[in-house]
Amino acid sequence: MTHFETHAAIRDGGRLHDYVDGLLAGSERAAVEAHLASCAACRDETSRILALRARLAAAPRDIQPPRDLWPELRARLAARPAHRETDLPRVAPGVESGPTAGERAVGMGRPLPALLSATRAAARRATRRHALLAAAAVLLVATSSVVTATLFRRGSQARVVAQQSAVPAAPRGGEPTGPAAVSAGYERAAADLAATLEARRDALAPETVAKVEASLRVIDSAIAEARTALARDPGNQTLVELLSVTYRQKLDVLHRAAELSTGI
């Protein structure tokens, strides 16, 4: 299958969405990742899907109605027949034994099926965030490649490997790193590189500068979204990792651009 046939099959079949959703495995996933490594358009599309999902992660879970609905609701309830559906409620007044509703709300004394049900959504979200992170990590590598091979059209493979290894490592499982620590460290490094790049801006072709700036805007937007999500869920280590990966992507672009401007 040619590149274009593969591209069409992946796009028409919604495989990039499935990939971001973590629905692909084995050879299907490998095929998409192989295509991403060589297709800038699909990398861009995947970045856009990831950015959208990061933005949604920051969406408020609660939205208060613009007016108090209770008086109207109470009137509706009062107007209804006295009949209420009855069953054999386990939550009943005066029940002394067993967990209270409040205890059940936090999982205390609840039967295993109920606990599994309550944590299922959390597991799904964690898996989805993980898929997001996986896709972001692939894009990081892919962006490294495209910056080197397509954008700058320079550099040896050896240098690519060396540069990738020079980028700060993302936090790993078991080594929780707070969002503030992640941001502070990377922001300092990014600021240094940006200053270097700005000082040598004239050494770069205008179209290269435009591409670098466009890339940085996309990455900064993703960083902002990740930070917003973290502000709402500061203890979410997966989001911290996603933030870290995105910062690494930014550093990588800055590093390569700065290096290019020095003619290395």
Add this chain to the structure above:
Amino acid sequence: MPFDPPPPGPRAPCAMETSDGGAVRRAVAGEPDAFEAVYRAHVGRVFALCLRMAGDRRDAEELTQDVFVRAWERLPSFRGDSTLGTWLHRLAVNVVLERTRSDVRRTRRVEATDDVAALASPAPRDSPDERMDLEQAIASLPEGARTVFVLHEIEGYRHDEIARLTGSAVGTMRAQLHRARQLLMEALGR
């Protein structure tokens, strides 16, 4: 690139799951004041769901009331196998989907996306303009795509669950989700 999913951890209780147990018990017993406490604890979550799925503020207000009327009627059958928040959430989804199927209010649907956007509370450090754009863009999605999108992307339902709830094939549901994302990316990228 191999990635092993992290083990699912317990989710921090959200507003939907932290109702006062005493209030729940008294509401089950039929005390309106206790039911008001339940309403106050959960209305934000229910209204957000209704607003996003309906895409219209007035419909969302009416749907929110419908959800709590249904909750009042069915609260005695709440068995405590799930949290009250989870129970209410399922109830809300069912009420909204029933309304969608009934087709009654579609004819009086008005262009109220500005209302939708104005209601969304901005997250910390989030630009109000960005928040408005996102909520506005969600509200402007075609109904079917919006339903699937909200259930999947915001409410965390799986593909097969949404297909079952909406009575559509998984493949159709996936196509709706992808379409919704494309439309949103185009709308937000303008």
